[in-house]
Amino acid sequence: MGLFILSAVGLPFLAIVFFTILEAAFSTAGIWGILSKAGLDLCRVSIGIVGAMFLDIPIRAAGTVAAAVLMMEVILAAGAMLVDRRAIDLRIARQSTRAFGILALGIISMVIPAVLIVLNGGH
């Protein structure tokens, strides 16, 4: 199960960390812009992680459950984009608040499918 979690969750997360560090090194964006992009990337990658749930045989009706989780991931990603684009309309004045909000949505969307895979004894 460890290898399964590592390949499904660990490697995408490490890739995001790698590319975020690269962006921090080479782009002219500020720290909050980089963190916001990292949060959006977490949301996008988590949609791919849900794909691992479809392969998990122990989950009964895996298709239905995984599809529901996938829809939730998509909604979380849309929420992150909403915070990113409409921060002023949502009365978010500080860049730090916006970046932390996007990052929180990204982490939540990343952890939920990972924990579900672990709890269902992913192979």
Added chain:
Amino acid sequence: MAINFLIALATALGSATLILLVLRLSLKAFAPNAFKEMISTSEKPVERQATVRIHLADRAPALVRLPTLTEKQPEKLQQAIFDTFTLSDISGTQIAALLNSSAQGARRTVVIETTIPKAAKEKEEKKRVPSVEEILSPPGQSTPNLGTTVLKKSSLGVPNEALCGSAR
């Protein structure tokens, strides 16, 4: 399955809180001034499209649709108005103020009722579109048939840059 999902949700919330707390503390230590940065209002996606309808003296409505402008282009907005009309009763600045007073992000039609004297309008049109004779033989020119010569030469397909240049 529902219990598993609740556990996953709680884990996600807890881990997000923990990670963000650690990140916040570390950023507070290394870059305390970064937390003071505010979101600039220019980042807000705004799209405007304004329509100006002007009723002329002879009651012939002229409908002009201005190009889509963003907040960053107030100069372009005023330039478009000044280039399109020369009004006597209402200045371009007043029109720009009217257009700018509309709500942000809304597509709005602004109707400006004003009157342009027909004589002044015709005079303006005459100024703007000179005839071929005026172009080729401007007032004060000593050789009025120069334009005819130019036309004949150009019809033969022989380029004469000096004469064509004076005709322009």
